[in-house]
Amino acid sequence: MKSPSKLLFMFLMISSTCMVASSSNWLMTWMGLEINMLGYIPLMFLKESSSESEAAVKYLVPQSLGSTIFIASAITSTYLSNLQILTVIAMCLKLGVAPFHFWFPPVMASLQLMPAFILLTWQKIAPILAISSLNSLLIKSIMPIAMISALWGGIGGLNQTDIRSLLTYSSIGHTGWMLASINSNYIILIAYLMTYILINASIYAFLSKEHIKSHKQLFSSKEPLKYFILSITILSLGGLPPLMGFIMKLLVLMFTSAQIIILFGLIAGALVSLYYYLSLTFSTLLSFNKMHLTKTQMTSKQAALFFLSQILPLTLILFFF
Template sequence: MKSPNKLLFVFLLASSTCLVASSSNWLTSWMGLEINMLGYIPLIFMKENSSESEAAVKYLIPQSLGSTIFISSAIISSHFNNLQILMIIAMCLKLGAAPFHFWFPPVMASLQLTPAFILLTWQKIAPILAINSFNPLLMKMTMPIAAISALWGGIGGINQTDIRSLLTYSSIAHTGWMLASITSNYSILITYLFTYILINISIYLILSKEDMKYYKQLFSSKEPTKIFILSITILSLGGLPPLVGFVMKLLVLMFTETKMIVIFGLIVGALMSLFYYLSLTFSTLLSFSKMSFSKSRMIQKQVMMFFLSQILPLSMTLFFF
């Protein structure tokens, strides 16, 4: 992203998301989603190779299809209320929620690290806020999709060895939790969404410096601090108590208004996701005790502050509840 015109597309991403968040009608939401899509596609081209062109096409087609279904169902629903469910399908297609996630893993596999993390994080905000603006009856119709996404994200990541594929299926699972948080308090939805984004940003900052592709490369790093922080962050993303990722899911379970079968699906999907995250980091954390930190006390302080930042939200939650 060295060329100055990339800043224009970053501005389009931010402004289009704000447009969707502040819209009061379906037409304005549709315009914001279209601008968001058109602002992201040029950011895909980091090295301008054939795989990025393929990823751009694979991203454009389902996003355009979702936008077409959304605006068509919004117009037709003024005469036929039963067709409003197509608006949910359109937004879940844009989110990459299961079972409408067919485009998501192939696109992630072809992207460079920076646009991949933009797709994992920022590109989820506008569709989630659009779904949150639906009436309560439509919101409850998304709950089966939430359970399916959590289960599919947990199942799909079990046999993955590529870090990007793990993050892709983790994103599908977290999309299910975001959809479940829509029926709860609005502040919980925003808290979950932005905490998920911050956890992914911390993973991105480490992966961008190390150029890691497979999980076995986690053990090859010569900096034990970086290994430990990445391991704790991944476990927090999986929802291991008492880390901040567990607090996010605990708040959703406490305040969501959905059926028990959906909650059961969310919990089982979270356990599956936590299983492959634990298998990913278990060897790393065991070998961590053999590493020497006697060279620098500052490293110890950094690790301790990071670990406390992951545990602090749980203590605050127990204090207030």
């Protein structure tokens, strides 16, 4: 990741997202999405393994299909307005939300931790911003997809033991909440995106130096306070009150104009996700009173990311409201 070529592709990925955010027509949006895809694919190769090559192909094919559907919809919707729904399908395919998530878990399973973290966080920004620029009728048509995604993100994570798979299905569920937040205040969408990225960054900071794959290895460390903080971060991702993840979900429910059945689906998906996160961290939380806190050390990056993920989005909300 420190080579000049990697820095160039990272710059392309970031600048293309800014292009999508500032574009005023569909052609510039399509170009930004294409550059974003082409800038991310080289970043998937850290160890030059065959699994990473397989993940790159599995990522390239649905992304190219989504781009093709998107530009075809932009051209034909000038004459047939009913075909604008294809724009929604194209963006949902790029996001990997249910029921268009068939490519997302296999790609995540084959990636190293850093490319997987980028795919979970930064790669969601450009398609979500493209969806937020649609008209209100198309945004309302996304609400059933948001409900299905939230439900599937909760149900799909129930039988998972791999940490990367848990984060994958959690991402599918959170993307459903992001789609629901598009139908509310724009600040809520930005704050939700910021909260989700910071919480995932905090989890990545804890896992980056550990060779952990299953949930049984996750909390078997000799540094109990560090993994207690990791438990709190994971529960915040699941939406346990009164943590930041719960506050963001509550704001989406308060300000969105979705139908009541959509809201019930979102809440049900969040409750199922919270169930398996509680089962994941239950033993660590119960043993906190036995921990020797004076023998535990945390790096400044881990502590800073944890407090930023819980405090910074709240200050943003208080500033605008």
